[in-house]
Amino acid sequence: MNSKSKVPCIPIEGSISYEDWLKGRRHRREMGNLVAPEIIRRKTSSSDRRLKKLFKGERGLPFTPTDKL
Amino acid sequence: MDAGKIKSALADVTAEQDPTIKSLKMASLCSALWAERGVELVVVGGSAIEILTEGAYASGDLDMCHATRETLPVAERKEIMGLLDAKGGLRNWKVVGMYLDLLGPVESFAHTPFRRIEAPYGNILLMKPEDLLVERVLMTFYLGESQTARDCAKKLVAVILGGDMAVNWDEVRRVANLPEYRNLPECIKLVKEVADELKVKSPLHPD
Numbered sequence: 001m002n003s004k005s006k007v008p009c010i011p012i013e014g015s016i017s018y019e020d021w022l023k024g025r026r027h028r029r030e031m032g033n034l035v036a037p038e039i040i041r042r043k044t045s046s047s048d049r050r051l052k053k054l055f056k057g058e059r060g061l062p063f064t065p066t067d068k069l
Numbered sequence: 070m071d072a073g074k075i076k077s078a079l080a081d082v083t084a085e086q087d088p089t090i091k092s093l094k095m096a097s098l099c100s101a102l103w104a105e106r107g108v109e110l111v112v113v114g115g116s117a118i119e120i121l122t123e124g125a126y127a128s129g130d131l132d133m134c135h136a137t138r139e140t141l142p143v144a145e146r147k148e149i150m151g152l153l154d155a156k157g158g159l160r161n162w163k164v165v166g167m168y169l170d171l172l173g174p175v176e177s178f179a180h181t182p183f184r185r186i187e188a189p190y191g192n193i194l195l196m197k198p199e200d201l202l203v204e205r206v207l208m209t210f211y212l213g214e215s216q217t218a219r220d221c222a223k224k225l226v227a228v229i230l231g232g233d234m235a236v237n238w239d240e241v242r243r244v245a246n247l248p249e250y251r252n253l254p255e256c257i258k259l260v261k262e263v264a265d266e267l268k269v270k271s272p273l274h275p276d
Contacts, residue, residue: 007232007233009232009233009234009235010121010184010186010233010234010235011184011235012181012182012184012235012236012237013182014185015185015186015187015192016184016185016186016187017186017187018186018187018188018189021093021186024233025089025123026123027231027233028121028122028123028228028231028233028234029122029123029124029125031224031227031228031230031231031233031267032122032123032124032125032223032224032227032228034227034266034267035223035224035226035227035263035266035267036124036220036221036223036224036227037220038125039125040124040125040126040217040220040221040224041125041126041127041128042126042128042217045128047128047130047168050163050168051128051129051130051168054129054163054166054167054168055129058129059128059129060088060127060128060129060130060167061086061087061088061091061129062088063088063089063125064087064088064089069123
């Protein structure tokens with residue numbers, strides 16, 4: 001599967017540009033979605049009080065849907 | 070970074086509504102300001118996994134550690150975070166509509182480099198996926214099975230096997246064999262499970 005990927009790879013050495021990181025977002029999300037549910041944010045944590053206060057009852061901003069990445 | 074650039078960056082990060090991009094930009098801005106004073110910051114834990122995988126996992130806080138031996142004295146921390154109009158204490162701040170936690174010195178066992186993104190306000194360093202994978206597999210079984218940690222580890226492996234992120238599998242193997250983890254069999258099993266689902270060969274499977 002590695003050789004078929006056409007998206008920029010986050011390398012071990014050196015760096016990836018912001019533009020290339022953006023280009024790879026959708027494919028990275030899609031790969032994860034093949035093996036686990038799309039959203040896996042924990043329901044609770046020790047930071048709940050401050051997070052829910054800041055994000056109107058949620059634990060963070062909503063994730064951008066895969067088709068919008 | 071001059072005051073005008075900081076102001077413009079703050080407006081940009083405040084307006085950002087994509088949680089992953091917001092975290093990345095915040096990390097970039099903080100890293101740049103701390104680096105000007107000789108301290109390198111690294112994004113760690115779930116925050117790093119989110120930026121590396123788009124796994125829809127992280128919450129609205131950004132966890133960072135310092136990679137350099139020393140961190141900044143309290144007065145300098147206050148000065149920098151004051152530039153960002155941050156509210157909080159010595160290690161935790163509310164800033165531009167999110168939380169930043171500075172957790173202390175980074176703990177890494179892998180001999181690979183931190184991953185690096187040329188982000189909008191300066192490079193950011195991310196915890197090594199070799200460490201993240203072994204740690205997340207450990208968390209899957211630590212104090213009973215955690216489905217979230219398991220899903221997170223599976224997504225990390227899927228992104229790697231999909232060719233979106235390079236890892237050194239020999240380092241994964243070595244780190245998983247360290248006394249701190251001793252979970253190589255669990256790592257091999259999880260990587261094989263994902264590889265089977267994706268119908269590719271597991272890089273950790275012996276044959």
